[in-house]
Amino acid sequence: MLARYLMIFAVLVLVSACSTSNEDATLDSQSGMNGAEAGGPLSDIYDTNTLDGDMGGPTPGSQQDLVVNVGDRVFFDTDSYDVNPEARMTLEKQANWLAQYPALNITIEGHADERGTREYNLALGERRANSVKNYLVALGVDPRRVDTVTYGKERPAVPGNGPEAWSQNRRGVAKVN
Numbered sequence: 001m002l003a004r005y006l007m008i009f010a011v012l013v014l015v016s017a018c019s020t021s022n023e024d025a026t027l028d029s030q031s032g033m034n035g036a037e038a039g040g041p042l043s044d045i046y047d048t049n050t051l052d053g054d055m056g057g058p059t060p061g062s063q064q065d066l067v068v069n070v071g072d073r074v075f076f077d078t079d080s081y082d083v084n085p086e087a088r089m090t091l092e093k094q095a096n097w098l099a100q101y102p103a104l105n106i107t108i109e110g111h112a113d114e115r116g117t118r119e120y121n122l123a124l125g126e127r128r129a130n131s132v133k134n135y136l137v138a139l140g141v142d143p144r145r146v147d148t149v150t151y152g153k154e155r156p157a158v159p160g161n162g163p164e165a166w167s168q169n170r171r172g173v174a175k176v177n
Contacts, residue, residue, distance in 0.1 A: 061101040063176040070097045074132060076170040078113075081127035083135050087172075091132065094174055095139035108132045109173040110150040111157070113166035121152035132172040147177070 058064030066072050071094070074087035083091065098104065110129030112121035129148035137143045158168040 061104060061176075066094070066097060066174060066176060070094055072175070073171045073173045075167060076128055076172070078166070078170065079124070081124065081131045083131050088135065091135050092139060095136050095141050098136070098141050098145065105145045105147070105177040107147040107149055107175045107177055109175060110148065111155060111169055111171045111173065112153045113169040114153045114156065114161055115166065116153070118152060122150050125150035125152045128172045132174070
């Protein structure tokens with residue numbers, strides 16, 4: 001019976017610890033800023049200069065608007081730069097979003113996972129970025145609005161080696177200029 005109570009207590013402690021660790025949803029007690037404003041894990045996505053203070057959401061046409069409401073990245077299979085069906089759905093949303101903001105330009109970043117040589121991954125990242133650009137252009141986006149850059153394996157989104165990290169690092173990312 002005592003073991004049962006201890007197990008229930010342990011579960012409650014774990015649940016309460018998990019529910020209070022969301023750094024981005026809480027205010028920093030000394031600065032009064034949330035985790036994104038204080039340089040927390042979402043600070044690279046949420047630039048506080050583009051947050052709408054009245055609504056608490058991203059400013060229309062900003063990088064954050066793209067991330068939150070459309071999706072800024074698509075993923076690729078190993079050694080592939082083919083745009084898969086899931087990526088097509090995201091790119092269709094991106095093309096529609098870009099149509100709403102005709103003055104915006106974007107840069108497509110091509111990335112690869114850590115496997116392979118630096119040269120191979122730079123070339124693969126370039127092919128991925130160009131595939132994304134070509135798909136957006138085929139959907140009606142003016143090619144002059146879309147630049148490309150390759151980072152190969154130099155800027156992983158997820159550090160580590162293994163299938164889960166690799167799948168997140170094989171990507172094309174749209175950045176608002």
